[in-house]
Amino acid sequence: MDVILQAFALVATGNVIVTIIAASMFGLFVGAVPGLTATMATALLVPLTFFMEPVAAVGAIVACSAMAIFAGDIPGALLRIPGTPASAAYVEDTYKLTQKGQAELGLGACVLFSALGGLFGTIVLIFAAPSLAEFAVKFSSPEYFWIALLGLTCAVFMGASSPAKGLLSLFIGLTIASVGLNNPAGVPRLTFGSTEMMAGIDFIPVMIGIFAISEVLRTVLSGGEGWQQAPEAVGNIFRDWGGMLRTYWKQLLRGNITGTAVGILPGAGSDVAAYVSYAISRRFSKTPEKYGTGHVEGVVEAGAANNASLSSAWVPALVFGIPGDTMTAIVIGVLYVKGMNPGPTLFIFNPQTIYAVFLIFILANLIMIPLGWALIKFSKNILRVSKAVLMPLILIFCIVGAFASNNAVYGVTIMLIFGVVGYLMEENDFPIAPCVLGIVIGPILEKNLITTLIKSQGNLLDFINRPIAFAIFAIFCLLWLSIIVSWIRAPRRTDEMLRAEPD
Amino acid sequence: MKFAKGIIAALLLSATAMPAWADYPDRPITLLVAWGAGGGTDAVARVVAVSLEKELGQSVNVVNRTGGSGVVGHSAMADAEPDGYTLGLATTEVNLMHWLGLTKLDYKVYTPLALMNQDPAGVQVSADSKYQNLGELLEAIKTSPPGTFRATGSGQGSSWHVAIAGLLNAEGIDASTVTWVPSDGAASGLQELLSGGTEIVPSSLVEARALIDAGRVKSLAYMSKERSKLFPDVPILKEETGSDWEFGAWRGIVAPKGLPDDIRDRLIAALKNVFDSEEYNQFMSAQGFGANFLSGEEFGNFMATNDVNFGKTMKAIGLTK
Numbered sequence: 001m002d003v004i005l006q007a008f009a010l011v012a013t014g015n016v017i018v019t020i021i022a023a024s025m026f027g028l029f030v031g032a033v034p035g036l037t038a039t040m041a042t043a044l045l046v047p048l049t050f051f052m053e054p055v056a057a058v059g060a061i062v063a064c065s066a067m068a069i070f071a072g073d074i075p076g077a078l079l080r081i082p083g084t085p086a087s088a089a090y091v092e093d094t095y096k097l098t099q100k101g102q103a104e105l106g107l108g109a110c111v112l113f114s115a116l117g118g119l120f121g122t123i124v125l126i127f128a129a130p131s132l133a134e135f136a137v138k139f140s141s142p143e144y145f146w147i148a149l150l151g152l153t154c155a156v157f158m159g160a161s162s163p164a165k166g167l168l169s170l171f172i173g174l175t176i177a178s179v180g181l182n183n184p185a186g187v188p189r190l191t192f193g194s195t196e197m198m199a200g201i202d203f204i205p206v207m208i209g210i211f212a213i214s215e216v217l218r219t220v221l222s223g224g225e226g227w228q229q230a231p232e233a234v235g236n237i238f239r240d241w242g243g244m245l246r247t248y249w250k251q252l253l254r255g256n257i258t259g260t261a262v263g264i265l266p267g268a269g270s271d272v273a274a275y276v277s278y279a280i281s282r283r284f285s286k287t288p289e290k291y292g293t294g295h296v297e298g299v300v301e302a303g304a305a306n307n308a309s310l311s312s313a314w315v316p317a318l319v320f321g322i323p324g325d326t327m328t329a330i331v332i333g334v335l336y337v338k339g340m341n342p343g344p345t346l347f348i349f350n351p352q353t354i355y356a357v358f359l360i361f362i363l364a365n366l367i368m369i370p371l372g373w374a375l376i377k378f379s380k381n382i383l384r385v386s387k388a389v390l391m392p393l394i395l396i397f398c399i400v401g402a403f404a405s406n407n408a409v410y411g412v413t414i415m416l417i418f419g420v421v422g423y424l425m426e427e428n429d430f431p432i433a434p435c436v437l438g439i440v441i442g443p444i445l446e447k448n449l450i451t452t453l454i455k456s457q458g459n460l461l462d463f464i465n466r467p468i469a470f471a472i473f474a475i476f477c478l479l480w481l482s483i484i485v486s487w488i489r490a491p492r493r494t495d496e497m498l499r500a501e502p503d
Numbered sequence: 504m505k506f507a508k509g510i511i512a513a514l515l516l517s518a519t520a521m522p523a524w525a526d527y528p529d530r531p532i533t534l535l536v537a538w539g540a541g542g543g544t545d546a547v548a549r550v551v552a553v554s555l556e557k558e559l560g561q562s563v564n565v566v567n568r569t570g571g572s573g574v575v576g577h578s579a580m581a582d583a584e585p586d587g588y589t590l591g592l593a594t595t596e597v598n599l600m601h602w603l604g605l606t607k608l609d610y611k612v613y614t615p616l617a618l619m620n621q622d623p624a625g626v627q628v629s630a631d632s633k634y635q636n637l638g639e640l641l642e643a644i645k646t647s648p649p650g651t652f653r654a655t656g657s658g659q660g661s662s663w664h665v666a667i668a669g670l671l672n673a674e675g676i677d678a679s680t681v682t683w684v685p686s687d688g689a690a691s692g693l694q695e696l697l698s699g700g701t702e703i704v705p706s707s708l709v710e711a712r713a714l715i716d717a718g719r720v721k722s723l724a725y726m727s728k729e730r731s732k733l734f735p736d737v738p739i740l741k742e743e744t745g746s747d748w749e750f751g752a753w754r755g756i757v758a759p760k761g762l763p764d765d766i767r768d769r770l771i772a773a774l775k776n777v778f779d780s781e782e783y784n785q786f787m788s789a790q791g792f793g794a795n796f797l798s799g800e801e802f803g804n805f806m807a808t809n810d811v812n813f814g815k816t817m818k819a820i821g822l823t824k
Contacts, residue, residue, distance in 0.1 A: 140700030181571045184685045186603065186659045188571075195578050198605075199570020337539055345694050349713045407566045451684050455700060457650050 007355035010055045011363070019056040020063045020360060024367060027064035028375045031071030033390065034081040038068035038270070039326045040211040044394070046204055046334060047401030054338040055353060059360040061334060065327050066118055066364045069270055069306055070372060073110035074379050077103060086306040089274035089298075096294030108237035109244055109299045111372040113252060117304030118365035120256035121263060121311030126358045128312075132319045133347040141455065142463045144320070145448040146472035148441050151322050153479055154265050155437040166434045169425065173438020176201050182443065184450040196410045203333050203439055205402040205415040210432060211326075212398050213419025216391050218426075234376055248300045251281055255301035259308030264315050269325030269433065273309035278302040311361055318342055318354065322441060326433055329440045527587055527766050528561040534756075535583070535591040537576025539569045543709070543792070547620055547754055548592045550786045551777055558773035572596065572658060574606050581612040585761035587770065590616070595662045595752045598809045602817045603660045604824030610806035613757035614767060617774040618797040618805055620787065622707040623727035623751040624666035625737060629696050630719050637724040637743040640703075641674055644681060654703035655684040656692035656710075660822045663689070666726060666750040667705040669816040670740070673748040678820040693720065707752060708734055709791040726750045733791045751793070753809075755802055771798050 010016070023045060030041035045064050049057035072084030077094035097106035139147075156166040179190045180200025191197035245252075255277045262273040281301035282291045291298050313324025314331070321342035323329035335342050340350060347354060402415035425432060456462030464470045534552050538544040545567060552563040568576035573596035580591030593613065601609040626637060634640040644652050656663040664685075668678040684701055686692040689710035695701045697719060704711065704720075708731050714720040715734065722737045726749050730739055740746050756774055758767070777783055778796045787794045797805050817823045 137694075138698055140695060140698040181574065181605065184659065186572060186605070186661075186685070188605070195571065195575055195606075198572075199575045202570070341690050343691070343694055345690060345697075345714075348717060348719075406569055408568065447685075447687070451686070451695075451700075454682060454684050455653055457682070 003351045004355055006352035007359055010352060010356040011059070011359045015053065016056045016059055016360075019052060020059050020363065021367070023060035023064040024067045024364065024371055027067030028071040028371060030064075031068030031083050032074045032375060032379060033385070034075045034079070034083050036215065036394075037084045037211065038065050038072065038086065039207075039330070040215065041065065041068040042327050042330050043204075043207040043211050044397050044401060046207070046330060047404040049334055050337065050404060054340055055356045055360075057334060057338055058331070058340070058353075058357050059364075061327075061331055062357065062360050063364040063367075066114075066307065066310055066361075067368060067371065069310055070110065070114040070368055071375060073114070073303065074107065074376060077106045077110070078379060084271075086270040086274050088271065089278040089306075090302045092292040093295055093299050096292075097296065100294050102294070104235035104237045105240050105296055106294075106299060107234060107376050108240055109296050110303050111237060111369055111376070112241055112244070113255070113300050113303040114307045114372075115365045115368045116252060117256055117259055117307035118311055118368065119362065120304070121260050121308035122358065122361040122365065124260050124308075125311050125314055125318075125361065129315050129318050129354075130347055130351075132315065133344040136319050136344040137348075138468065139320075139344070140466070141448040141451040142466060142469040143472060144444065145452055145463065146469060146476055147316075147320055147322055148445040148448060150472065150476050150479065151316075151437065151441050152445065153476070153483075155434045155441070157483055162429075165430050169430045169432070170434040170438045172421075172425075173435035174442040176206065176435075177439045177442035178446075184447055184454075196408070199406070201414055201439075202405055202411055204330075204405040205411040206418045206439065207330055207333075207436070208398050208402050209415040209418030210422035210425075210436065212394060213415060214422030214426060216395050216398070217419060217423045219387055219391050234379075237373060237376060244296065244300060248297060251297055251301040252304050254280065254284075255304035256308045258301075259305030260312040262305070263309030263312030263324050265324065269313065269327065270306035270309045274302040274306040277305035307365070318346060319344060322444065323437065326436045329436055332440060527769060528559050530588065531562045531564055532559065532587070533583075533589045534563055534565050535576055535580050535589065536565055536567050537569065537573040537580075537591075537594065537596070539567055543790070544592060544594055544754055546786075546790065547792065550783055551592065551619060551756065551774075554777040554780045554782055555773060558776050572600070572605065572661065574600060574608075578606065578608055580757060581608055581759055583759050585614065585759040585763075587758065587762060587766040589759065590770070591757050592619075592754055593757045594754050595809075598806060598813050599661060599665065599817075602814050602823045610803070610810055612760050614760055614762040615799060615803040615806060616756040616758055616767065616770050617778065617799070618753060618755040618795060618802045619774070619778060620755075620792050621751040621753045621795040622709055622793050623725055623731070623749065624663060624705050625708045625711065625722040625726065625731075626667075626670070626724045627693070627696065627704040627706065627711045627715075627720050627722050628702060629699070630721050632702070632721070634723065637738075637740075640723060641676070641744065644671070645676055649677075649680045650682050652680070652703060653682045653684050653701040654705055655686045655695050655701045656689050656704040656706040657686065659683065659685040660817065662750075662752050663692075663705045664822075665813055665816055667703065668820040668822075669748050669750055669812075670705070670726065670746070672816055672819050673746045674744060696720065708737065709793075712791055731793075732788075753795075753805075755797075755806075767799070774798070 027041050030036045031038055042061055042065050045060055049060055069084060069086050072082055072087035076082040076087045076091040077098050080091060080095040082088040082091045094106035156170050157163055181188050181198045182200050188198055258277040258280055259273040262276055278298050281298045282288045285297055313328045316322045316324050317328040317332055321332060323332055332342055340346060340353060398415060399412055402411040405411045452462060464473050534548055536545050536548045548565045552565050555563045568579045577597060583589035597610050600606050628634060654667050664683050671678045671681060689706035692704045693711060693714055696704045708722060711720050715722060724743050725731050725737045725739045727739055731737055740748060775798060
């Protein structure tokens, strides 16, 4: 109880509240601009967090990401351009509702069920994380080794349209991660004699490059054309809330659970959560033929799912230091900078900080409703901002951020190189997520492999002779078995299901 | 606005070809740190910077140049112009990195200004460990087959590795009897200790403080001349085994080699005042950091002695290249 009061005190300062509101508005703006993803919003925010207190820094990211995922629904509904990939699953429905003159129904569902989904995911985070942490204190290197390997497997097969491309993307990430001195033996690798390279390739400039610079490049190369005008008016979004809650509570619950489960898996983010739960919703619906024609049922379920996954993705990030999606991958970097090293000891050393973060999750999902309402009212103006103004601003932001990560031009160079890499990867349909997760999980995997081998003096049995390690090893084998079985049985089906991309 | 300051400092940093002026300092000073924001070294640097600002009447900006196990930041401190506008908070790694063959850089590339802090190592074991004192633990290490005991708490060949190896060496035990498990730092090393993955963490007491207070870890000995103010119950090595081995991680302010004497003396006097200031002392005792001051030449001799001692130990355990 004492800890919760301390957490309240940490959150209820003017500084933190103002930061959260400002970060929320930033998240709403970035999310509502088509092409700028929630991950990019987070990456752009990171350099600013260097100058904040730990709770404010983490709170800013929480608020910003939750808002961005919701705000991505708005241009989807108004222009049929999803603001973030997580909104792409149900963009047909919300757009057709707008065309039918029922924009308020679709957008109302987006606000309400995003907030509810986010709250559900937060509750799971609050209850699951501390008890998981108590359990995870017993984890030693073999357990972490298997969890990391599990994470990498999921990273390749969850988000990728083709496993081969996912695997290649992963290997790019692993190669980037191996540069520098920061390996168990402390041997310089791929440094080409450069002192800067001994520090390795800093994750934050890579993120900014891969997610933000690549988008700037894409806009520049496509001539930076504007978007169509938004419709003029949206009615009262609160009108249909009561009816929707009564009719669709089952869909809400199912979306929450699907989203939370997908979020906990490493490598699968809110976009996967939205696609999976939209598919589940249609499968169990009494009226599957209405999906994609302006039907709100799927919007309810998938809208709740993508926000639920966002919160639950923090469970493995906080407890094991293994990110649940690309956004929490960035968060882990921030936690280290702030001295809140993820892992079970975080719950022993700093319980009040963790509870403060949980409180911010709740707060962010609550203020989503008024801020979301304001944004919907205001949205047609946002969609008028010219790309010719927006992109240079983003570029400036990126350069400052990359420089600030280590106070050196080296960071800016890395950012530019990875901007081009990210652009080329996306243009050729290589998924980005496996690469990003490879950069984060690769060193964890290597460290725990080497540590286990050193401790056991090379005895491979030590990888599976502790009960928890064996259990995770068994799960790992089952996962691979199911992947292999699904390849043999239906070599093309998963391919097509995941390739259902927005256009 | 630290952010704006950082940018201004960076701009100034790139345009420092001016000679030292008689009325030093007449523009902001940069204090380089080789470790990340939020860590212990960064915290010390920021406290020193705030007090030094008052002493010198110019702003002092802390700039983190991290990575490469400290090589990047320590190189930047040595490569700057010796005009007094770029200083660095150097750490123990200066005495270790060159022995490992990571860099040619050693303490001789700096003008030593002031040692500000020293944290001796302890010998930590899990609270439910059956060893009640260091004698029992060492006896068990001697009589067990090599590799039975494993220690962790920092990277291969870094500070705490040398601490435990030197301790064993001084006892006449082959240092390789205890397997060193590299870790990212004391926090992840302590996590390994809790999970039963290793038996010993020879980190500083400050780093183990939260877990000692939580009753999950106990400390058997302290590698210093006198007992810790933070944990006066922990015996020093000499009391336990009669050994003279001491090991402490240190932090001190340095400037690039070739700093003019007048500027050097001005800075040493200012740093002495910083060390004596109430803010600094309050901060250090709140954090549990050991305050230890040596100025100029003395600090230089301190680094030189450490360098020889660490080198001997590292050669004995086969870490040198």
